[in-house]
Amino acid sequence: MNPERWLREPVRDDVVDLWPLHEVVHEERTPFQDVLVARTPLGTTLFCDQNPQSAELGQLAFHEAELVPALALAGERRRVLVIGCSEGVVPQIAARAGVEVVDHVDIDPDCVRICAEHLPYGFDADEVRRAEAGDGPIRLHYDDGARFVRDSAGTDRRYDVIVLDLPEEDEDSPHSALYQREFLTRCRDLLAPGGVVSTHVSRPHLSLPAADSVASFRRPWQAFGEVFATRAYFRSDEQPWAAIMLGRADAVADPVELMTEQLDALAYRPRTIDARTLRRAAGLPRALREPVPTA
CATH class of the missing domain: 2.30.140.10 (Spermidine synthase, tetramerisation domain)
Known part of the structure; x- marks a missing residue:
């Protein structure tokens, strides 16, 4: 064709x-x-x-990878914040998992509308209208994600899971700040006890070898280590874009074991992740197991 x-x-x-x-x-x-x-x-x-x-082919594996390991690592699953994800799939999964409040923040209302009208997955137009009105667990906010997080600092908002479904990291783009330690720290401070932050890392640096490939992968892992007492990793074997890093503010002795134990207790039954998948996908690549070399 x-x-x-x-x-x-x-x-x-x-x-x-x-x-x-x-x-x-x-x-x-x-x-x-x-x-x-x-x-x-x-x-x-x-x-x-x-x-x-x-x-359409593969989006579910990507969106489940962003949220399901985080739900399995979190202490509770009552409130979730999703930044990005114009398609609405991650908020939908959170609602199906029994989350009571899903704050969904997207900067571009036109993109949300386009997705609802033309994509065969995610929100439909009626779901968008209900989420805009706060009719149901999903509450749609049209705002800059960094500003929403900053403005939430002085409120009683606390989240069990924060998912950052962001455009790929780009040093020339303003959204690159959302991959840095300062923003991750702001997100950490919005977590309820046992809460988890989840983000995916840049796809090109993972799928194509380059001189800076390892460094670009280590950089966010190092930032998570500086901000969170516990960090974990998940890389889907069904979706090459789904390389996820997770951070939890308190110390967990064995985060992979905890995720595996809690996976079966989730109200949402993922189609692309089971206990065997989780154990395999959470194994750290050698580049993240080795000490970061000093100059």
Whole structure:
């Protein structure tokens, strides 16, 4: 099947990915980004600023990886904060897991609307309207994630899980600050006792070898070690984008064992993660087990 056009996704200065777009479903410039929904070999796919955010085939594995290990590591599962995830899948999973309050923060209401209208997964238009009205466990806030976290510091908001579903780290973009120690510390301070922060790390640095690949992987792991007493790792074997780092403020002797024990007690039954998957996917790669070399 010949593509209607090709999308060029910059990965590094010397590498691009070419995505065949068999059909462009919707294309729009919002006040925040270029949003494109198209049919690709991975099904209906969402691109923001030429960067793939999720695809029909594989999106569930990615979104479960962002949330399920964090729910299994957390002490409680009453309140969850999701920053990003315009598609709405992570808030939906949290609600199905019995979470009482899901605060969903996304900066771009137009992108949320486009996803609800055109993606065959995540929110539909009626779910968006209910979440905007706070009718049900999901409460949708259109705000900058960093500002929402900062403004929450002086309130009684505390979360058992915070999921950061962010665009890929980019030194030239303002959202790169959301990968740094200062923001992670602000998130940690919003956690209830036993609470967990979960974020995914940049896909290109993991899938393509480069001189700085190991360093770019170690950098967020080191930041988590500086901010959290407990850190854990999960890398899906079904979804190459799903490399997740987790932090818990208090010390847990064996976080993998705790996640494995609590997984079966979750009200939500994940389709892509079971106990064997979790144990295997939580094993640290050698680059994270070795001491960071000093200059």
